[in-house]
Amino acid sequence: MKQKNQLALQQQYPDLYNRLQQELSDSIALRVEKTKNGMDTVVALHNGQEMYVHSRYQPEHEAEQWVHLLPQEVEVLVIIGMGLGYSLSWLARRYSNQTIIIIEPDMAMFRKATECRDLSVYLQNERFVFLVGQESYVTAHILAEYMIQNKLTFSQLCIASPPVYQRLYPDIVGELQARIADKLAELQVQEATYAYFARTWLVTTIKNAGYLSQHPSAHLIKEKLKGLPVIIAAAGPSLTKNIHLLKQAEDKALIIGVGSAINILEKHQIRPHIIMALDSAESEKNVFVNFSDTSPLLVYTHSLHPDAVAGYSGQKAWVKLKEDSIIGYICSRLNMDYLEIVDGPSVANVAFDFAIRGLRASAVLLVGQDLAYTDNRYHAAGAVHDSSAHALREEQLKGYTLTRDIYGAPVYTSRAFIAMKNFFEIYMKYEKPNIPVYNCTEGGIPLTGIPNIPLAQALEQFGMQSYPIREWIHKAVSGWDECDAVPLHSLWEELQREADILVSLSARRIRELQRLLPVSPDFSAGFARVAALTEEIDKNELYHNMIVPHVQWMVEASTRNVHHTTAHIIDEQEKKKLFVIELLRQYEEIHEYIILLQRALEENAYGTE
Structure with a gap:
C-alpha cells in the first residue's frame, strides 16, 4: 500500500515525494488507532487534549455524510484537510466531472494517510490536485495559477473544510481561507483591470516601441x-x-x-x-x-x-x-x-x-x-x-x-x-x-x-x-551609439502590410459567422468556413504575438460564458444560435483590437525617421 502511494507520488508529485522523505517532524502529535469496525483513525494531541480526526466507529460513513452536505453545483471544489483520505472516494463519486483540489496543511497527517490507505488511484487521477504542507500564501498562489492554466472559473468555486480541521488547525485553516480569498479577489481585479486597460496597453506599447532606435x-x-x-x-x-x-x-x-x-x-x-x-x-x-x-x-x-x-x-x-x-x-x-x-x-x-x-x-x-x-x-x-x-x-x-x-x-x-x-x-x-x-x-x-x-x-x-x-x-548609456540602432521604418511598413492582411481575414470571418444566423440546415458547411478562417488567423505570427496576449482574458471569459449559457439547454438549434451569438461577439471584439493594431502601426510608419 505504502509502496503504491510512493510510486504514484514519484510519478505525479515528485517534489511532494522528496519533501515527504525530508520533512520528518510532526506539527502536532499524531497516533493511528483502530476503530470499532477495524478501520484506521488518527488521534491528535491538541492543546493537551486528544482529538479524533475521524469517527471511532465508522469513519467512511462519517465522510460520506459530510461530503453529501457540500453543494453539488460547483466547477471546482477546494477541500482544506483530508485526514486519512476517507472522503476522497465519496468526493470522486459525487463530483464525477469536477476538479477537486485537496489542501492538506499538515505534512505529518499526509504521511500517515499514505502509510494507512491506498491513495494511488486519486494521486494518479487528473481531476484531483494535492497541495500539501505549503505556507498559506504559496498554496493560494499555486491554486490560482492552476485555475488560470486550466481555464477554470472562480465564480463556481467552493471551499470547504471538515469541522475537525477547524478545531485542530483553526489558525492555519483561517489563514488559508483568507489567503485564497485574497488571491481570488486579486485575480478578479487583474481581469477587470485588463478588460479596462488592454486596448490602452496595446496602443501604448506600439507607440513606445518607436523609441527602440532612440x-x-x-x-x-x-x-x-x-x-x-x-x-x-x-x-x-x-x-x-x-x-x-x-x-x-x-x-x-x-x-x-x-x-x-x-x-x-x-x-x-x-x-x-x-x-x-x-x-x-x-x-x-x-x-x-x-x-x-x-x-x-x-x-x-x-x-x-x-x-x-x-x-x-x-x-x-x-x-x-x-x-x-x-x-x-x-x-x-x-x-x-x-x-x-x-x-x-x-x-x-x-x-x-x-x-x-x-x-x-x-x-x-x-x-x-x-x-x-x-x-x-x-x-x-x-x-x-x-x-x-x-x-x-x-x-x-x-x-x-x-x-x-x-x-x-x-x-x-x-x-x-x-x-x-x-x-x-x-x-x-x-x-x-x-x-x-x-x-x-x-x-x-x-x-x-x-x-x-x-x-x-x-x-x-x-x-x-x-x-x-x-x-x-x-558612461554606459552615453556609450550606446544611436547611429548603430536598427532603422525601424522598414519594419513598421512590413508589420503594417501584415496587419492589413489580418484585418481582411478577420472581417471575412465575421461575415461568414453572421451568415449562420438564423441557424439553417447548411450550418455545418458554413461553420467549417469559419473554422478554416480561424485556423488561418491563429497561425498568423502578428496575431499570435500582438493580439492574442491582449484578448486571451476575453476569449476565456467568453468560452466560460458559452458553457454556462448552453449547459442546460436541450434544444440543439437554440444551443447553436446562442453559441454563434457569443462567438460573434468575441470575434467582433477581437476585430476591434486588430483595427487598433493596424492604426498604431500606421502611425509609427508615418511617424518614425
Missing part, C-alpha cells in the same frame, strides 16, 4: 552596476521616518525611486540614480510633469504613458517585461538584445526583480514599502497626488481590510496592497535570492521571508564604501 536597453548598465547594494524607495507613509538617511547613501548604494516617491525624494533634495516607471495611466504623466531633476536614468517599460517617456529630458533606457510579447516579437525581428524582468502588481515589485536578477545586487533594501494606510495615509508627504498626504477619514476606509503592522498595531490595507505583498513573498519563496534582502520601511505590514531592520542599521552594514554610480550610468 533609447538603449538597460542591459547596457547591468555589468557596470553589478554587485552594488540597492535601495528601492517607494512612496509609503513611513518613508518620512527615514528619508533623511537616503542623503548619506547616495554614493554608497544604488537608489531606485519608484512611482510618486520620485517627487517626495526631490522635495527632500535626494537624487536617485535610477527612476523606474511602467504605468500607462494619465496620473503617471503628472509624476514627471512635477519632476525637474534630470540626473537620474529613467528605466521604463513600454507600457508607460508615452507622454511620460517623451516629456522626461534626462537619459533613458528600457526593459522588457516578461509578459510583453509585442516588444519580444519586434526585438526578435530586429535581432535586438534586451534585459527582461518579471511583471508585477506595482513598479516596486518590478524594480525588485530588476535589482536582484537584472543588476545582480549585493543586497536589496526596501523603504517606503508600507503596503498599508499607515496613520490612515496613502503616501508620505510630498507625493504628486494632492490628497496623498491627507489622513483618510473612517468612512473612506470602509471596504479595506484591517490587519496588523510590523509592530502588532491595527492598520488598514487593500486588495491592491495585498497583491504587491504576495509578489514579494512568492518571489522570496521561489527565486530564493542568495543575497541579504531587508524591509527597512520601519512601518506597514510585514513581508514573509523579508526581515525588518532599521535603515540606519542596514546602511551601516552594507553601505560604507563609496562608488561613482552616477558616472558609471552616464
